[in-house]
Amino acid sequence: MTDNNKGRPVISADGLAKLEEELSYYKLVKRKEIAEQIKTAIAFGDLSENAEYDEAKNEQARIEGHISQLENMLRTAVVVDHTDVSIDAVGVGTLVRVQDMKTGREVEYKIVGATEADPLEGRISNESPVGAALLGAKTGGEVSFAVPDGMRTLKVLEIRRD
Helix, strand or coil, X not given: CCHHXXXXXXXXXXXHHHHHHHHHHXXXXXXXXXXXXXXXXHHCCCHHHCHHHHHHHHHXXXXXXXXXXXXXXXXXXXXXXXXXXXXXXXXXXXXXXXXXXXXXXXXXXXXXCHHHXXXXXXXXXXXXXXXXXXXXXXXCCEEEEEECCXXXXXXXEEEEXX
16 A cells, blocks of 8 residues: 555455445435434424434434445545455455464464454454554565564465455
8 A cells, every 4th residue: 555545444345335335225224214213203392302302313413424434435445456466465455374473373364454354254454453564474474463461473374365
């Protein structure tokens, strides 16, 4: 990633499609639902002491904030096409198989942007301690990073594309 992209979210084409789908859902479904809740709450009368109305308006503000966040993310995101991903070194979009030098355990990670991270699925963010340490590493190389009980070292065994 170049310095021009610093601070911009990194996302795969699949991740982009999921964000667009989520934005569409919030705009087309959630906005209508909250408008109905507000309409119903207004029907209860006196708005100054109407908890349903206050709750619905707060939910509306949360939804609009989330829509704004999604729109901004989609507008500024750097989309990584997996077919363009180099496997010379670990980068966003690569699959990397590593060996923990302390335990000997092998693990495979997919390096993704923060918005797509799911550690339980082996998808780690390029901004996480492990992901950041692995960025730029080459096959056969070792990287170290801090963990709560000291340092951890991983050896890069293989780098490949999806």
